[in-house]
Amino acid sequence: MPISLPELNDPKALTPENVDAAIRGKTPGFYVLGVMGENKLMTVTYVGRSDDDLASKLKRHAANYPAFAFGTAETAVLVYQGECRLYHALKPSKHVMHPIRRGGAERACPVCRQ
Numbered sequence: 140m141p142i143s144l145p146e147l148n149d150p151k152a153l154t155p156e157n158v159d160a161a162i163r164g165k166t167p168g169f170y171v172l173g174v175m176g177e178n179k180l181m182t183v184t185y186v187g188r189s190d191d192d193l194a195s196k197l198k199r200h201a202a203n204y205p206a207f208a209f210g211t212a213e214t215a216v217l218v219y220q221g222e223c224r225l226y227h228a229l230k231p232s233k234h235v236m237h238p239i240r241r242g243g244a245e246r247a248c249p250v251c252r253q
């Protein structure tokens with residue numbers, strides 16, 4: 140079954156200023172971290188999410204990763220599912236564990252049902 144990737148914005152350098160400029164207020168969201176290559180192609184080494192405050196989570200990564208891209212969603216369930224799709228599609232090298240689900244079976248991973 141093909142994996143549909145959630146929509147991400149264009150990758151940017153991961154600095155607190157860029158995070159604040161890109162994300163207004165508190166929102167759930169998922170993100171990828173890695174290295175920016177040519178033509179704004181990113182090599183992704185980490186995939187994550189925040190269930191309630193994407194911007195502050197990204198800022199905590201700012202010292203460790205040069206670039207980020209993100210997408211937002213309205214609920215924690217959608218954010219988890221977005222993170223799962225990214226995780227399965229990109230197989231990030233620094234994120235060997237499957238994303239952790241909070242909640243019951245109705246929140247299962249859309250790809251592997253974990």
Ligand SMILES: [Zn+2]
Nearest residue numbers: 248250251253
């Ligand atoms: Zn999965």
